[in-house]
Amino acid sequence: MKVQGKMFIGLAVFILVMAIVYGLWSHEAAGTTALFLAFALCTMIGFYLAFTARRADTGAQDREDADIADDAGELGFFSPHSWQPLSLAIGGSLAFLGIIFGWWLMFFALPVILFGVYGWVFEYYRGEDRTQ
Secondary structure, three states, X not given: OHHHHHHHHHHHHHHHHHHHXXXXXXXXXXXXXXXXXXXXXXXXHHHHHHHHHHHOOOOHHHOOOOOHHHHOOOXXXXXXXXXXXXXXXXXXXXXXHHHHHOHHHHHHHHHHHHHHHHXXXXXXXXXXXXOO
């Protein structure tokens, strides 16, 4: 995490220089403010990563002799056959169409979204062999 902290601090310094140059050159308040807020965000993330790197174990990216395979690991379990994202996409589409065409469409979107969330959460808790 030391490398990421240094990257964010370096990015924050670059954004600060660009914010000062942009502010002096353009005299535009919105862009200058956005750049200074981006500087503040990069600074917060950089200091957080640098601060937690002292407490955390040394990762593979912090060692010079590390290979790419040293940082590899299990990323998680991804369901290969789930239909629930489709129902969530349909429900989300109906909800956004409800914003456009009328709020009454939310009454049709909410059950579809709830069905998709419920199905996704309890997808692997069904069947006789899942009672363990």
